Amino acid sequence: MKKAIALGILSLTLATAASAQVKPEDQIKFRQAGYSFMSWNMGKIKANLEGEYNAQQVQAAATAIAGTFAGPSDLD
Numbered sequence: 001m002k003k004a005i006a007l008g009i010l011s012l013t014l015a016t017a018a019s020a021q022v023k024p025e026d027q028i029k030f031r032q033a034g035y036s037f038m039s040w041n042m043g044k045i046k047a048n049l050e051g052e053y054n055a056q057q058v059q060a061a062a063t064a065i066a067g068t069f070a071g072p073s074d075l076d
Helices: 002-021 024-050 055-068
Strands: none
Touching: 024 055
């Protein structure tokens, strides 16, 4: 637990320092890229719900989203 808290504090510190060095235009591009990535994977899930259901494809898309946006608490 202490390890997770220390890791969280460290990553917050690094993220704050890194975000201070990124131009606002680049922040917008990064955010848009993240939303595009999520949209693409969620579109795969939606297509499976509307058509023929493929559990492996849904699981792969969900894992890609969860793995990309996992927080420090998920590292334990």
